Amino acid sequence: MTETPTPAERARTIATRGGKATLMPSAEGAGKVIPLTHHVHADGVASVLVAQSNPFVQAAWAAPRGELAAMLELADTAPVPLREPVRGLLWFTGWVRALSDDEARRAAVLVAEERPDPRLLDVGHGATMLQLIPASLVLADAEGTHSLRLEDFTAATPDPFCAYEADWLRHLELAHTDVVSLLGRHLPDELRGGHIRPLGLDRFGLRLRVEADDADHDVRLAFEQPVTTTAELANELRRLVGCPFLAETRKRY
Known part of the structure; x- marks a missing residue:
């Protein structure tokens, strides 16, 4: 059998690359949110930058405990233009928490250290940071569909060639x-x-x-x-x- 990276390694590689992200609230009728940028930290927690005016931000603040159930989808897209460009999908399901202005700024600094992006400067100026705490992870790619334990994801390392x-x-x-x-x-x-x-x-x-x-x-x-x-x-x-x-x-x- 041909050896391949483990599902946890493939998931960690997708998260490290970044790629297109979509935040999907679980509430019925809630629309999808396309983040301005996002970053998955080493512990599996995701920081998601969105416009302050987005209805999802207001809903998170109004929710009990300031948290909403949602899923963050990361798409691994081929770098060359293909007829079917998506190579894999990674889903983080958990709770999204709205951050205070101070928390959002601290989160932006942490993201900037790993994934610099000028849009992070907009935190507090039309944009804010949300935090997704994952409860479950699922990977779907050419090798199959795999439910992942958070501890396996955090223990895995991305592929050594994923950056280039x-x-x-x-x-x-x-x-x-x-x-x-x-x-x-x-x-x-x-x-x-x-x-x-x-x-x-x-x-x-x-x-x-x-x-x-x-x-x-x-x-x-x-x-x-x-x-x-x-x-x-x-x-x-x-x-x-x-x-x-x-x-x-x-x-x-």
Whole structure:
């Protein structure tokens, strides 16, 4: 069986990347809230920046204990334009708390230390910070749907390449179509006529999306061993492409 990151690691990677967020109140008739920005902290608590005028903020202040049940959805979107761009979804279900002005400013400082964003300067000036305390987490991606324990999520670490996966895949798509074509030699015969696109990268391998006439197909190209450095990654990619220099180097040593 091909080794992949654990569900908790994949969830932590999605949370670390950020991506598109949607806050969905559980109250019937309440509309979705698109945050100005958001950040998931190491303990799983999410800070969500929204406009002060948003009805959800007023509802949170008016609720018993100043808390409302809600779900925060994070979408993991492919960095290259695909027909079906969403690679995975991560849901945090819990209680959203409205913060006082002082609490909101302190929360903004903590977020800025991890994820700088000029919109954080708007706290107290038309924007405020909400805090979501998670009670449950669910991940849905190509590997399946997984209910996660909060302690497993907080103990996991994001993939070592998640910070620059997007730039690397975009560069591969735009500047190295020849390399993408060479990677196609690993595909099953029935998929080789489709449009091959770079889909994802982690320490265990490279994922390709094959856009065929009938459907989309995802294929994982596994590395010989997990990688943690760019040098190790480069060697594994050369092996997948079929670099003759790398093959000769292995013969010598």
